[in-house]
Amino acid sequence: MKKKAARDTTEDGAQEICKGLDLEEGATIPLLQRVQSRLGYISPEALREIAEAMGLSESEVYGIATFYSEFKLSKPGRHLIKICMGTSCYLGGGKKLLEHMSRELGIKPGRTTEDEKFSLETVACLGCCSKSPVMAVDGVIYGGLSPSSAESILAHLESEP
Amino acid sequence: MHLRIDDQEIDVPPGTTIKEAAKLAGIKIPGLCDHPELERYGGCRLCLVEVEGIRGYPSSCTMPVSEGMKVRTNTPALKSLRLNILEMLLSEHPCICLICERSGMCDEVREGMRKVPQTMGCRYCPKDGRCELQEAVTQIGLKKVELCRIGTEKEIIRSPFFDRDPNLCILCGRCVRACADRGVSAISFVFRGFDTVIGTAFEKPLEDVGCRFCGACVDVCPTGALVERANKWSGVAKRVVETICPYCSSNCQIGIEVKDDKILRTRPKGSKLCVRGRFGLEFVSNQRLTRPMILKGEGLVEAGWQEAMELVAERLGGYKGRRFAMLLSGVLTNEALRTAKKFSERVMNSRAVAEDTSSDFSLTEIIQGPLLAVGDLAETNPATELAIRHSKPVVISPFRTMLAKKASVWLRCRPGEEPQVLEAIAKASVQENTDALGDTVISAEEILKAAKLLGKASVVVGPDCNRAVRKAAENLVRVIGGKLCVVGRNCNSRGVAVLGLDQGYEETMQSLMSGEIAAAYIVGSNPARSDPELIESLSNLEFLVVQDLFLTETAKLADVILPAASFAEIEGTYTSSDGRMLQLMPALSAISKSDMQIISELCHKMKGRLPDDPASSRPEGTKTWTGKGQQSEDITSSGSFILVEGPCLFEFGSGTRTSRVRDLQYLNKDRYVDIHPRDAARHKISNGEPVSIQSRGRSIRGLARVSMSVPEGVMRICGRASRIASAEVRRDV
């Protein structure tokens, strides 16, 4: 069941993803997760490498990557804003929050602003239902938000160079 | 197992699904995702049934039977579920005609047409009349689609040979499963839920994701989503002619669908076709020669049969004996080969030879036992490769071939080391030592493991292997007491071997190169294309007759060209590797005379004429024939790479026929050069970049394909015949 992967690989920053990892059957998703956490998304080159390492076809790996909403197949913005659309947050004003942020940034959820600064996403539940509505910016969770308090968080990031 | 389905009692073997059992009982349960040759799926949900004691409605295509089961297939609840589920499918499908009450009567009144170039309604669907969705609608009895149409219009995806119209796709996943079954998985489900489509990585074209264009996906598609592009709109065939694929020695049976004396498409008949059998028969109606041609002055001019035959008979009469050579080919029928042999031996007092051979073996038998395989069978003989893949052979190959991926042990030697590895296995299986390995890159451990697996194994040697490999395999087989299976190159390789025509090919070539031969008669082969170094000798001949379908590179050197009929126009037989006679059936009316007919007419004409005086002069400047694939000594590379020209699925043999199939030609437009990632990095070559290779004074251009399928220090180009050479590589700028 275990295949050892000894690889130092080609091309871009996707290099070395497979180095030193026990390529057990089923390692495709962990590999994708590694790439995603290093590059922020799954580049075509990285996908090719994973396919080679796992002995799968590129299309199979692409099929897997597109099934899971965690994986991005194009380059995301520098800041990732996730707005919780779990039941609690939805009922507690999450929808309004989302609409507000969407308007502020001028993008629909799932998109990235033109200056590649912000990506906006929704998430099913961040597990902070008692603090609804909740939003996560680059992994930091903010709860009990109103559109205006969320806006000030955004403004803070915006002021960065 | 005994069970009851509706009111019928039936006994079926365990493991049967309810749907299969029902079919045996004569009850047809609808269903669109299920396919007898594919893994079970259970996605469309049209085959739901009720089973006593089980909650809900299980899908009969996935549910195995159990003892005493009581199944109902047609209760009102089930009928309503099916109607509704089918209605859902159609709410995504441009389907006006399916439920139109005048369906089938609207040839003139073109209803349901839209102002977009897209299928809308069955009348405008290429699968009209052969569509399983149409069948399901009739069977389930859907009359009305109340649900609103949902989904967005998607663009048609065009590929070589076939088109995919995602708007007609019902996501049954048959194509995905068929592709996985072939070990290719060029396509996959991508995205999720309602957005799911069937596609490729980053929407790349199929040819860039490893598609081998076998057409298995098209064959299993129940709707018009996947259709062949050739004759897309020509409708249903008038008749189907069952015959044999004229390419490799796998001898797949094919059904040629014919309409108006034209091949509409070919379908597999109980075999798993590759691209050549499925889509590669277009050559029979492309650039064919219809009349004989004679060299007059500087050029070839058309002539009548009478004149051409007279000329051939007269001129050949002057070269009886050793100055004459007859070159045949494994693409010819037994009948043609036999007549040619007779002609050569009895009339010309000379020998006929063909560069092809095959040993006598039965594929179905050898796959029962242990197997060792050498050569890239997936490129040369795809159907044979598919058959032996499942028995997990030991594979000797420098390349990660389709077969190597499925190997139980993959002995990844360096190019040219194959004979040594075979020898080492032979030694290891008697003496348990691995001295014979020498300095190959294979470990002793691997050899011992392989040797252990290979008691009495059959050794399969692909047609791309050279003589040294064949000999080493022969020796191994003697030692382990197995069976030698030399796989033939062409559809009638075995016929060539049975008639003994495979004997003496090298000697004949030798005489040709040395100028001993002054006249030749070449039937169905194109040496000027496959071995350009022969061109000079061929043009030096005093008289050359070429008999072929096309004006080939060789034919252009001829004094007389005789046009022959193709496999699709004649009756005749091929011999399979296990000795069966396979019958060819004419599908089209003949464009010309058959090979057999021409040669036997010639026999009649020339009978009784006496052989001429054999004394004659040799031209100066003799060369020696080195033969193909035997330059392995060259590997002591002076260059920086070992260059291997590997066989290629899309270019069969000399490429004479495949170059006359438009989409195959398209697939061959770029010559790919496989190169290991580490080498690529060292030479700063990235995937898809053009490179040029200097090898033995030749310069070969190609596109780099960075891949671990080749070992480090080796480059492989897909091309004619199999050769090994050393090479320098550089980037093209």
Next chain:
Amino acid sequence: MSPEEVIEEVKTSGLRGRGGAGFPTGLKWEFCRRSPGLEKYLICNADEGDPGAFMDRSILEGDPHAVIEGMLIAARAIGCTRGFIYCRAEYPLALKRLQLAIDQAEELGLLGDHVLGSDMSFDITIKEGAGAFVCGEETALMASIEGKRGMPRARPPFPANSGLWGKPTNINNVETLANLSSIINNGGSWYSAWGIGRSRGTKTLSLAGAVRRTGLIEVPLGITLREIIYGIGGGISGDKACKGILTGGPSGGCLPAAFLDLPVDYESLTEKGSIMGSGSMIVIDEDTCVVDTARFFLSFTQSESCGKCTPCRIGTRQMLASLEKITRGLGDMTDLVRLERIANVVRSGSLCGLGAGAPNPVLTTIKYFYEEYEAHILQKRCPALVCRELISYFIDELKCQGCGLCLESCPVDAISGEKGAVHVIDQSACIKCGACLEVCPEKFSAVVKGPVQCI
């Protein structure tokens, strides 16, 4: 205790799966134990995908050892050699603490070869989910661990016979596993002392929505909804009336206030068309529109459908289209009939639990809140004033003091008015975000939300 005795004890406890389906745990183990095969796998389902539920998370973060202990007990009872915890990637803290707990257990010899010197060997690998709700479903979860697209497959074969990589596999939920050590320590009958009927023991619920006190609660099964809402939850916040309660998450149902005395147990909830599910309880008051809530739940399940089977892939989409029509005030009664028709087909025709459960919120709301659907369709009115196309904001000219706060807050400049003068909302430009209502000083309360007709 021998493995058989362990299974017997768990059977006595009456413990049922806390992951949703409520299958008796002891029985499930027995199937897997009896299934032939040397290698067997145990999976802890920590995918907790129900939006609005976080009991598994709190166990994983608060007491990961309880889960590992439970897995060891299960592994011993079934004869598993290898364990996996499939945990959502959205729970980074839980993942960290789980890994820490596993490392500690390994150090103590509780995991690894020869656990505590016995002949049992067991190790645990954490597998991170990648964002697909359907992967909580057993067969999809296994596909995901195998590294494939997480698409469910038809059963049989059942995981107990052919699961992960074709080996017999047992899957249990986090909470189920966390209950085990106290059951084994105190005995099965100790545990079964709680509960009613065939639902024994306690269940953790996540109480949220319009109650005063929200959070996780552990209650004995059989407690009534009223005790939960008015006892533990402290009643409805803002002293509004309780309209109903959503149990079981997006595959669950919406029960009206009339059922407040219903005991919370697997059978009673199912009988009313809802489910226990993972134990999410969301209380709603008059300000919640049930049609919109059904639409919300459905949009969740619809977007999480894996796309394999027709009823779920297309059916939920069709249902969503109908519901959207209705919440926009564009529906007619045939839409409602069609909605119900498709809902029933999706429920009976789908391949897995996701599709089968998706229509529940719709069907229960149609059943218990029919008049609310009628109001949306016939009167184009949203009684809870939630559905945006059916409401409007306007400024009461008698109350407006012209402070201008609303004018500033409006993102689309739909409000006009001079400082000190009455402000007016241009209804054609208004996007009904409600910003003006929020900023209008309470002492004025000039912005009013009402049905469209009241303009």
